[in-house]
Amino acid sequence: MIINCRINGKQASFEAKSGERALDLLRRIGFLSVKNGCDCEGTCGTCAILLNGRTVNSCLLLAPQLEGANIETSESLSRGREMNQIQEAFLDSGIVQCGYCTPAMLVAVKELLVKKPHPTQDDVMEAFSGIICRCTGYKQIFDAVEIASRRLSGDIEYNKTHPEFRDDLRTVGKASRKVDGPKMVKSDPCFVEDMVKPGSLYLKVLRSPHAHARIRKIDASGALKLDGVEFVLTHENSPDILYNAAGQGFPEPSPYDRRIVNRKMRFVGDRVAAVAAVSIEIAEKALALIEVDYDILPAVFSIEEAEAAGASQIHDEDNVEYCFPIGQNLKRNLAASATGGIGDVEKGFVEADVVVTRTYRTPHIQCTPLEPHVVYTYMDGDRLVIRASTQVPWHLRRIVAKVLEIPETRIHVIKERVGGGFGAKQDIVLEELAAYVTWKTGRPVYFRFTREEEFVCSRTRHPTCTTVTVGARRDGSITAVKMHLKADTGAYGPHCLTVPMNACSKSLPLIRCANMHFAVDVFYTNNVIAGAYQGYGAPAGSFAVQMALAETAAEIGMDHMAFIRKNHVRTGDRLDILKVLGEGQEGIPQKVSSSGLSECIDRGQVSMNWYSREESATPHIRIGKGFAIVQQGSGLPGLDAANAIIKQTGDGLFVVLVGGADLGTGLDTVCVKVAAEILHVDPALLTITSGDTDTTPFDVGAYASSGTTFTGGATYNAAMRMKELLFEAAAAALGTGTDGLVLEYPGQVKAPDGKKVSYDKIARNTQSGKGTGQLIATGSFTCEEAPIPYGAHFAKVEVNTLTGKVRILSFHAYQDCGTPINPDLALGQIYGGVLKSIGHSLTEKLDFDSKGRCLNPNFIDYKVPTIKDLPADFKAELVFVDDHLGPFGAKSISEIATNGAAPAISTAIYDATGIWMRDYPFTAEKVLKTLVEAKEN
Amino acid sequence: MIETFITPASIDEAVRASFENTGAAYLSGGTELNSRAAKIKPAGVISLSSLGLRDINYSGETITIGAMVTLEDLCHVGHPRHPFMLALRTAASNIGNRNIRNMATIGGNICACKSCSDMLPLLLALDARLQIHPSPGVEETVTVEDYIAGPKTALITDVVLPVPPKSFFVAIRRYTRTANDLALVNVTVGLDVRDGECNRARVSIGGVAVRPVRIFEAEAALAGQQLDGRLSELSLRLESLLPGAIEPITDHRGSAEYKIRLSKGLLIEAFIATAGKGGVAR
Numbered sequence A: 001m002i003i004n005c006r007i008n009g010k011q012a013s014f015e016a017k018s019g020e021r022a023l024d025l026l027r028r029i030g031f032l033s034v035k036n037g038c039d040c041e042g043t044c045g046t047c048a049i050l051l052n053g054r055t056v057n058s059c060l061l062l063a064p065q066l067e068g069a070n071i072e073t074s075e076s077l078s079r080g081r082e083m084n085q086i087q088e089a090f091l092d093s094g095i096v097q098c099g100y101c102t103p104a105m106l107v108a109v110k111e112l113l114v115k116k117p118h119p120t121q122d123d124v125m126e127a128f129s130g131i132i133c134r135c136t137g138y139k140q141i142f143d144a145v146e147i148a149s150r151r152l153s154g155d156i157e158y159n160k161t162h163p164e165f166r167d168d169l170r171t172v173g174k175a176s177r178k179v180d181g182p183k184m185v186k187s188d189p190c191f192v193e194d195m196v197k198p199g200s201l202y203l204k205v206l207r208s209p210h211a212h213a214r215i216r217k218i219d220a221s222g223a224l225k226l227d228g229v230e231f232v233l234t235h236e237n238s239p240d241i242l243y244n245a246a247g248q249g250f251p252e253p254s255p256y257d258r259r260i261v262n263r264k265m266r267f268v269g270d271r272v273a274a275v276a277a278v279s280i281e282i283a284e285k286a287l288a289l290i291e292v293d294y295d296i297l298p299a300v301f302s303i304e305e306a307e308a309a310g311a312s313q314i315h316d317e318d319n320v321e322y323c324f325p326i327g328q329n330l331k332r333n334l335a336a337s338a339t340g341g342i343g344d345v346e347k348g349f350v351e352a353d354v355v356v357t358r359t360y361r362t363p364h365i366q367c368t369p370l371e372p373h374v375v376y377t378y379m380d381g382d383r384l385v386i387r388a389s390t391q392v393p394w395h396l397r398r399i400v401a402k403v404l405e406i407p408e409t410r411i412h413v414i415k416e417r418v419g420g421g422f423g424a425k426q427d428i429v430l431e432e433l434a435a436y437v438t439w440k441t442g443r444p445v446y447f448r449f450t451r452e453e454e455f456v457c458s459r460t461r462h463p464t465c466t467t468v469t470v471g472a473r474r475d476g477s478i479t480a481v482k483m484h485l486k487a488d489t490g491a492y493g494p495h496c497l498t499v500p501m502n503a504c505s506k507s508l509p510l511i512r513c514a515n516m517h518f519a520v521d522v523f524y525t526n527n528v529i530a531g532a533y534q535g536y537g538a539p540a541g542s543f544a545v546q547m548a549l550a551e552t553a554a555e556i557g558m559d560h561m562a563f564i565r566k567n568h569v570r571t572g573d574r575l576d577i578l579k580v581l582g583e584g585q586e587g588i589p590q591k592v593s594s595s596g597l598s599e600c601i602d603r604g605q606v607s608m609n610w611y612s613r614e615e616s617a618t619p620h621i622r623i624g625k626g627f628a629i630v631q632q633g634s635g636l637p638g639l640d641a642a643n644a645i646i647k648q649t650g651d652g653l654f655v656v657l658v659g660g661a662d663l664g665t666g667l668d669t670v671c672v673k674v675a676a677e678i679l680h681v682d683p684a685l686l687t688i689t690s691g692d693t694d695t696t697p698f699d700v701g702a703y704a705s706s707g708t709t710f711t712g713g714a715t716y717n718a719a720m721r722m723k724e725l726l727f728e729a730a731a732a733a734l735g736t737g738t739d740g741l742v743l744e745y746p747g748q749v750k751a752p753d754g755k756k757v758s759y760d761k762i763a764r765n766t767q768s769g770k771g772t773g774q775l776i777a778t779g780s781f782t783c784e785e786a787p788i789p790y791g792a793h794f795a796k797v798e799v800n801t802l803t804g805k806v807r808i809l810s811f812h813a814y815q816d817c818g819t820p821i822n823p824d825l826a827l828g829q830i831y832g833g834v835l836k837s838i839g840h841s842l843t844e845k846l847d848f849d850s851k852g853r854c855l856n857p858n859f860i861d862y863k864v865p866t867i868k869d870l871p872a873d874f875k876a877e878l879v880f881v882d883d884h885l886g887p888f889g890a891k892s893i894s895e896i897a898t899n900g901a902a903p904a905i906s907t908a909i910y911d912a913t914g915i916w917m918r919d920y921p922f923t924a925e926k927v928l929k930t931l932v933e934a935k936e937n
Numbered sequence B: 001m002i003e004t005f006i007t008p009a010s011i012d013e014a015v016r017a018s019f020e021n022t023g024a025a026y027l028s029g030g031t032e033l034n035s036r037a038a039k040i041k042p043a044g045v046i047s048l049s050s051l052g053l054r055d056i057n058y059s060g061e062t063i064t065i066g067a068m069v070t071l072e073d074l075c076h077v078g079h080p081r082h083p084f085m086l087a088l089r090t091a092a093s094n095i096g097n098r099n100i101r102n103m104a105t106i107g108g109n110i111c112a113c114k115s116c117s118d119m120l121p122l123l124l125a126l127d128a129r130l131q132i133h134p135s136p137g138v139e140e141t142v143t144v145e146d147y148i149a150g151p152k153t154a155l156i157t158d159v160v161l162p163v164p165p166k167s168f169f170v171a172i173r174r175y176t177r178t179a180n181d182l183a184l185v186n187v188t189v190g191l192d193v194r195d196g197e198c199n200r201a202r203v204s205i206g207g208v209a210v211r212p213v214r215i216f217e218a219e220a221a222l223a224g225q226q227l228d229g230r231l232s233e234l235s236l237r238l239e240s241l242l243p244g245a246i247e248p249i250t251d252h253r254g255s256a257e258y259k260i261r262l263s264k265g266l267l268i269e270a271f272i273a274t275a276g277k278g279g280v281a282r
Helices: A022-028 A085-093 A102-115 A121-127 A139-152 A181-185 A221-225 A280-288 A303-307 A345-351 A393-404 A431-441 A451-457 A498-505 A538-556 A560-567 A576-580 A597-607 A667-679 A707-734 A759-767 A823-842 A901-913 A924-936 B011-020 B083-093 B106-112 B120-125 B144-149 B216-222 B231-245 B256-277
Strands: A002-007 A010-015 A048-051 A054-057 A070-072 A201-207 A213-219 A229-234 A271-277 A291-296 A334-342 A354-362 A374-380 A383-388 A411-415 A445-448 A464-472 A478-490 A516-524 A621-631 A642-648 A654-658 A687-690 A742-744 A748-750 A756-758 A776-781 A790-800 A806-816 A873-879 B004-006 B024-027 B044-047 B056-058 B062-066 B129-133 B140-143 B155-162 B168-175 B185-194 B197-206
Touching: A048 A102, A054 A102, A085 A102, A085 A139, A085 A181, A102 A121, A102 A139, A102 A181, A121 A139, A139 A823, A201 A280, A201 A431, A201 A451, A213 A271, A221 A229, A221 A280, A229 A280, A229 A431, A271 A280, A271 A431, A303 A478, A303 A516, A334 A478, A334 A576, A345 A464, A345 A478, A354 A538, A374 A431, A383 A393, A383 A431, A393 A411, A393 A431, A431 A445, A464 A498, A464 A538, A478 A498, A478 A538, A498 A516, A498 A538, A538 A560, A538 A621, A538 A901, A560 A597, A560 A621, A597 A621, A597 A790, A597 A806, A597 A873, A621 A901, A642 A667, A642 A707, A642 A759, A654 A667, A654 A707, A667 A687, A667 A707, A707 A748, A707 A756, A707 A759, A707 A776, A748 A759, A756 A759, A790 A901, A790 A924, A806 A823, A806 A901, A823 A873, A823 A901, A901 A924, A924 B256, B011 B024, B011 B044, B011 B129, B011 B155, B083 B120, B083 B168, B083 B185, B106 B120, B106 B144, B106 B155, B120 B144, B120 B168, B120 B185, B120 B197, B129 B144, B140 B144, B168 B256, B185 B256, B197 B216, B197 B256, B216 B231, B231 B256
Parallel strands: A002 A070, A201 A445, A383 A411, A478 A516, A654 A687, A806 A873, B004 B044, B024 B044
Antiparallel strands: A002 A010, A048 A054, A048 A070, A201 A271, A213 A291, A229 A271, A334 A516, A354 A464, A374 A383, A374 A445, A464 A478, A621 A790, A642 A654, A642 A776, A742 A748, A748 A756, A790 A806, B056 B062, B062 B155, B129 B140, B129 B155, B168 B185, B185 B197
16 A cells, blocks of 8 residues: 655655554665664564654554654754754763664654653653663663753753863863764664665574474475575584684683584574575575474473483583583583682681571573674675674684685674674674575575574573682681582583683682682583673672672671671782683783772762661661672783774874774774874874774674773774874974974874974875875784772662562662773763663563473563663762773773672662572562561571 | 555444454554564454544543543643542553553553553543444443453443542552563552541452452452551451452462462552542551
8 A cells, every 4th residue: 555654854655565564664665763672562662753743663553554644763863964952962971872772762852852841850761761772771861861952942062061080181081972973873874784785585593492302304395495495504404513602712612512503402492494585474484384303302491400410411522522621521411610719718617707608599681682683694706794793703704714614814794883782792693694594595694583582592691500608707807708600501502611700700809818719510401592791600700709798797797898898809919819710721810900999888888878777658668778899800811802903094194993893882982082092183083993804903802891901902002003103204204313202182293392293294295105105003902911890889779578579779889990981981881781780680580481481582571671760869980090901091891880789789688678689680579478488487 | 464454534434344354453552453462463454543532521520531542641631630530640651651652542452451451450440431332333331341351342432431529549559570561460449538438449450360350359348447547457358358359370470379469468558558548547
C-alpha cells in the first residue's frame, strides 16, 4: 500500500506492506538514526521517533500507522551540517558515549523541551523513561537538558562547569568535546549496520536445542536447494582449525577448544549450521529445512556438577590445544587452574584471634550492549574487508587469518563506531563465521545477532563461587587472607584463566597483609559461554574479599571503616602478591605509584554523613549504609602494547593514527588531547583515525583498562618524537641548533633568541621538493609497571522488610584517576560503570531451566536499570593524585567503577537489617527469604 | 504476518470489518499487538485510529474515558480534583514508560488483560464499566470484571467510571524489579471511610491469577468495620485470609511462595495507606 506522511518537514510517499514495521521502513528509506536494540519487543527505545510530536518506539508501529502523520527522526535536528542547540548541549555535557542510543535521546529531548522549556528533574526522568542506555548511567542527561534549555531560552553562553585539573596544562585535565561526538549527535551513518549495501547475503545460524549432544547426522540438502540460499556451513564442511575466540595477546592463555562449527554441541545455542541467503526470511526458512539427528549426552550446569566424580566430560584432549599449560585437566572438566601465595597463611591463621570463612557467589550477567554483535564482510579484489564492531581489530585479523589459513595481508579490518562493547566485543563472537562465508562465496555478508542471540551466544560474566578466609586480631590487624575462587567458563574457555585470576589480582592487593594465598579452579559446563565483561572478574573478587573483610570487622567488633582504614594499601607499598598473579606467566610485582584511597574514604565519610544513623518514618523500611574500596589496573604490564603515528599535514597540523579501539569510551579524544598538549596546538584542529588495520599501527585493543595508559601512552611518545622532528626542522629553518628550542601555542617553534618558525612553514619546507620529507613520528608503548587506580564507593539503601525490595537512596563513588585527561567523559565512565553494577547487584541475572535453556533472553525479563532507577542522590568525584606512570599521570577509569556496588550495597543491607547477603543479585525475593530465615533463627 | 490493514471510519464499520475478517484484530496503540513478544499474531488488523474515542467527559456521576485515550494522557488528567483521579494518574504512570504510554491506550490495555496489569486492579476497585460493541449494531454496557472474564474480543469504545463519594480513598502498592518493568504483584485498596468506619471496601490484586482479581474475602473482612485503632489487627486478618484467595504460579520472575508473601506485604501497605488517607488512626 502507499503511505503518505510528513517526515522531517517534507511530504513523503512510499510503498509499504501492511505488516512492515515503521522501524524497518524508516531504515529502508534512509533514516539510519532509527536503531534496533531489542528486536522489536519495544523495550529499549533506541528506535524512538516523534509521531505527531510524541516520542514513540517505531518498532511497535506498523508502517500504515504512519499514514497522515507528522514524523520526526533524529536527523531532523541538524540543519545541513549545522548542529542545533540540543545536539551541542549533548556534546558539552559529556552524555555521548557509544552513541547508539543518542538519536533516541535527542528526539526525547526535542519533545520534552517543546512541551516544557524549563523541565524539572522528574520531567527529564519521565522523558527518558523509555530509553535504555548502558554506557552513561544517564546522569549527564540532566546536564544536557539543562544546557539545551538555558541556551534555547536565550542564555547562549550557558555551560555546566566541569571539574578541572592541572593548571600547568592547556588541554589535558579540562573538558572538551568528544572528537567523534558530532557525527553521533548528527546521527551520521557510523555503525556497521549503516554500511550494508544492497545485494549482500544475510547470515543466520541454526542453534543447538540441546545443552550437550553429538551430531550423529546432519542433512542440509533441503536448505541448499532453497532458492536464494548461497551457502550452508555445517561441521562437515567447516575448516578443521582449532582456535579460541578470545581477543587476547598472542600466545593466548585461553585454550584453542573450538572450530567454526563443531560436531559436538556444548550449550543450548551452540552453532549447528550457518546459512547465507539473499534475505533474512529465506535464511530462516532454510534453517528449518536442515535435518539434524542428535545423540543427546548428559549435561552439567554448575560448578558443583562439573567437578563431581563421574561428570560428563565436555572437552576431550584431541580437540583442545594450549599455547602453554594453564593448569587444565579436561577429564575433570577443569579448563584452567592456578594457585600461589606469599608468606605463610597457616601461620597467619594461628596468629589470628578470629578466623572468618565465608562463601560468596555471583551469577551469569550479560554485557547487553544496545548494538548487538554485528559484522559486515566483503571482498575488495583479493582482499577480505571486515567492517566490525570490535574491541580488538588486530586480534580479530589474526584469528580470522588463522581460521581461514590466509596471510594477515589478505585481511583489512575496519573498526566502525561500536554501539557498546563492555567486554563482549573483545571476543570474535561472529566475525570469523561471516568472514569465512565471504571468503568462500566472494559475496558480501551481513551478520547481526538477534537480541536473544546476544543474550545466549555472546559472552556473560563467569558465575563464581569464592570462599574467603580472613584471619584477624582484635586490634584490627589482618594476619592472613586466603581466597579460593571457582568459576564456570561455560561451553568454551575464552578468558577462562584470566578472568578468575583478575578477580584475585584486583582484590587481594588492596590489603596490606604478609600472608596471602589464592587458588582458582575454572570449570567447563554446558552453560552459555563466559568471557570478558567490564571489570573482568574483579567485581566478583572484590565482592568476596570486601564482604569477608566487612564480616571479619563485625566478628572482631570493630567499625568497618576503621578496619579498612587500618589495612588498606598506601602509596609506596610493594605489591609482592602480583608476582604470583600473572596471566599464565609469572607476574610483575610493583610498587603503588600513587594511591588516593585515604582521600576517597575521607570524602565518602563526610558526604555520606557516615556515622549518623537514619530511621525511616515507616517501621518496616530500614535504612543502612555500606561501602567498599576498589582498585583495577591500567593495562597489563609486560603483555599489552600499543603504537601510534603522528603525521604532519601540509598546513602544519597533525593527523593522529592509533590502533586503539574507541568503544565510546573517549579513547580517540584522549589521544588527540595528549598529542595537542605536547604539540601546543588546538585539539579541535587535529584529526584521528583509529582501529583500522591497514592505516593505523598495531594495538592490542580495548581491554584491561589499557586505553589511556597504553594507546594514550603511545600517542604521548609519538608526539614527543614529533616534537624532536619539529625542533630539527625548525633548527634547519632558523639556521641554529636545536638547543633551547621550545614549542609555543598555537603551533610554532621558538628559539632562545626570540625568533619563531610556524608549523605551517615547517610543513611547507619539509614537504617541498627540496625538503627532508613529511614529518612522521612513531611512538610505541610497553611497560613493566602500569598505574593502579583506587577508589571507594558508598551506598545508602532502604530495605522494605515486607517485600524485600532494596532501593538505593544514595550512591557516592570516589575514584582516584591520576590526572583525568577529560574530566566530563571520565565522570561519564564512572556513572555508567556504577549504574551497570547496581543493576548487577539488584536485578540482572540470566536464568535457565533444567535443560540449560535461557528463560530471560530479552529486556522484558532481564531487567537493566532505567533512568528512573537512578539513586536519588548519585554522585561521582574524581580524586586527583600525582602519578608518573601514565601519560600526564593519567590512570584508567572505567572498569574499576564496576567493582564497588555489590559489596557497598550488601554491607548497607547488613547495616540496615543485620543480614549478610552473600550472593548477588540481591533480589527482593532473596532478601525477604533471608530476612525471614534470620527472624526464625 | 499481518497481510491486511483496514482503517474503518466509524464504529459500525469497524465492528463489521471484524466480523468479515475473522483473523483480524483491533489495533489501537499497537504496543502489545505489534511487539515481537506479542502472544497473538493476527493475519490482519483493524485500526481504530479514525474512530476518535479520544475524549474524556465528566458528568456529575460518571467520567467517561474514550477507549483511544492514551495512557500518557491519563497521566495528566486533572479534573475533577477527586482523590480517585489521582489514583488513575498513578495507575497510568505505573505502566511501562513514556514511549509506551505515548502510544498505548486504555482500551488496548484492558483488552491485553495482563495478569499483572497496572490499570485493571484500579478499574476493578472503582467498579468501572465498559461500553462495548460485541457485534454489528449491538451496543452493551458490561463491568470490567465481566469483560476480562470473557474472550475480550468485543470492541471497547468507552470506559465509564462511576464517581465515588468524596469519602472513598484509594492506594496502589506494587513491586517491580526496575522502573520499566511489569509489576510482579500490584495491589489496589479502595475504602469508603466515614468517621473511621469502612462503609465499602474494594481490594484487587494483579499478578496472582490469570487476570487481576478482586479479593472478595478481604473486602468482606473490612466492610462495616470500625478501622480506628484497629489497623494492626485488621492487617493480620487480611494477611491470614489472603493465601486462600489467590493462586499465584511459580515462574522465573518469582516463586508462588514469594508472590504470596509479597501480596501480603503490599496489601498491608496499601490498606494502611488508604486508611491513613481516610483519616484513620493506627
